[in-house]
Amino acid sequence: MNAGSVPAAEGEMKRRLGVSDAVVIGLGSMIGAGIFAALGPAAGAAGSGLLPALALAAVVAYCNATSSARLAALYPQSGGTYVYGRERLGAFWGYLAGWAFVVGKTASCAAMALTVGAYLWPSQTHAVAVAAVAALTAVNYAGVQKSAFLTRVIVAVVLAVLAAVAVTALTSAGADAARLDIGPDATVTGVLQAAGLLFFAFAGYARIATLGEEVRDPARTIPRAIPIALGITLAVYTLIAVAALTVLGPAGPADTAAPLTDTVRAAGASRLVPVVRVGGAVAALGSLLALILGVSRTTLAMARDRYLPHTLAAVHPRFGVPHRAELAVGAIVALLAATTDVRGAIGFSSFGVLAYYAIANASAWSLTEDEGRPNRLIPVIGLAGCAALAFALPVSTVVSGTAVLVLGAALYGLRKLRTGNAGN
Template sequence: MTTSSGSQAKPRRVLGTADAIAIGAGAMVGAGVFVVFGPAAAEAGAWMPVAVLIAAVVAYCNATSSARLAARHPQSGGTYVYGRERLGDLWGYIAGWAFVVGKTASCAAMALTFAAYALPGWERPVAVAAVVALTAMNHRGVRMAAWLSRVLLACVLAVLAAVVAVALGGGEADPAEVAVSSHWPGFFGLLGAAGMLFFAFAGYARIATLGGEVRDPRTTIPRAITITVAGVFVVYFLVGVSVLTVLGRRTLAASSTPLIDTVVATGWPQLAPAVAAGAALASLGALLSLILGVSRTVSAMSADGHLPRYLAGVHQRTGVPQRAETAVAVVVCALVLFADLRGAIGFSAFGVLAYYAITNASALRLGPEENRPLLLVPVTGLAGCVVLALSLPLPSVVSGAAVIAIGAGIWLARRAAEARRG
């Protein structure tokens, strides 16, 4: 049975460090790595590896701030909780709103990407089936989700390792393609590419949003986040250099399937089906982790009355917020069936960067006795989030800012109504 959150219906702390790393890495090494290098190369050219480094530095700052805050506030909800506790209710609400709206769109994009690789021509029904199946899996408990994340992650990493091996191990790679002296894209091009690449890094939040289900969160969460970000940076850097040196800037920029084109160009077309399968599995793993993270934030916001309190219910036996997970799945299925998701990546990136800007601002409020990171870390993270968000394509900036403003307006209107009643 599902009960409301209370002393008898709290999330169970069942995840260890390896489980948290699997969920975080599974969210980060998603469909983005199979598609993001094309548009990033169009923006940055030979400087794309530098853009990967910039995105990784911002991600590391965000991850460090998240880890320190999660150790002080080990509840599910992530920056929704941190912003509320450190900056005030409005900022916590905006963080939660940005995360839920942006990541719900990302869920739909991941579901459609999976379906496009798994069964082309039947994208929408297959995407809905994937959402329903993973939601049912999540209902069985977070340990089951962690186990599935490990399996999917292992398969995807094996595919990426094969791509890097055939690209860098053959004779088709041209090191001149990464000679930064050959082309300067301008700061806007470099930072725009970093903003898009940041979208592919933004999965470590899943570890923090599961804070209520992690054993020894003060130690486990910081360790898992640091290991995950460092490992994924190495993977992305190697894959990015591989596809750029083999395909070249112009071909890579025009490619919608750069990893498949890379193995074909190196004389290994027989690997193309495995790469396509890897992309499908990566999308599935990212979707699994996204549903976990979004549903936990929805549950936390509902418990505080910012969303319908009914959605705060937690299953008594499994400790899973099944009502929130079901609601998220319903919305994602509706987006899959009816919405135009062409701008989903840019829109999601803007929402995630806004979310992490609040994370870093919250970390600045930690005291020296609270294991606050060096001030350079949250300051760099905050500035990086703002700069990368404003460097995204203009439609993404406008739509993302408008949706966040609508959320803030709803919060202010509700507060004004409560004040009148009081």
């Protein structure tokens, strides 16, 4: 009897997802976030160095993905690096990874909800964002299989829209390959900052690892699904970035809140603008769906260990999902979506997620050959890359992100004093 056919024990979730389901969930969270939310801010930071920044973000993401895949195969449980850090480095580092993930990705959820509102109804951005959070929380509550099915539909729609944008731009009379040249405006600091912002877009493969308790044959499924999702996303990002730059030039994407609509407009295809706007909203919905899914699973894992209220560890007897964690995450995200802005949320999220993956790479370094250790250079490059990109972000983001991590560490210390258990 395989893992997919074994009934879930009480308090455990069912293993329902295969490779294709896991890949699609990863794609749903990456593609929407990157193209429709992070491209503009990244272009503003990098200028003509946007493509090198994209390449740098991809290298760091690849190292993180490889480290995460090896760890997820060894520890196929909900929680991702929260579990890996705890098992490999000690309870504190696992906790800090979980704290960074939950806080950072909650900000990501808010950013995606606000992106939905900005594309669908700009004058009512916050109201639409809150409604989107409520609707997708209900979908996730009904079960992960329904979430995977809806994400398949969303990914198909978004890829079709992006293909139309790329073909229209690259075949237009206004396309000029000379606009891809790297000029003096591309500074090292700007490229690093842009790579940090673009990393926000690549981080969706974490959803695959955090679903470790819900995939069939995780030792095989997770290491296959993560690089497939990352590779497809990189190809799409590169194609769209090239298309936007050849039509708008280096300054074009940075000067607009919706660079892809400006791209098709500059290419002489204004009729596609409404289609791109719908595509942007659908893409953000896909990201939001997968993000809420991932944050709730890490919340579940931390609640099981009583680092968060234990009541959040409950798994619904019928739907097999952490329903209380789902509702709690949905409520917090809805509050943030009603009160925050997109750009600040992206930067804050990037800092938290880069801290999370720094711990993942440190955990992967501790693996032995028998445990599937990756090439030693991979966790080294991943750890160094995470640190460099995190501290290249805007100063305000670095200060606030560091303050939140310190707060998390203080809460851990208070819990340790209260329980008197030095092992927790």
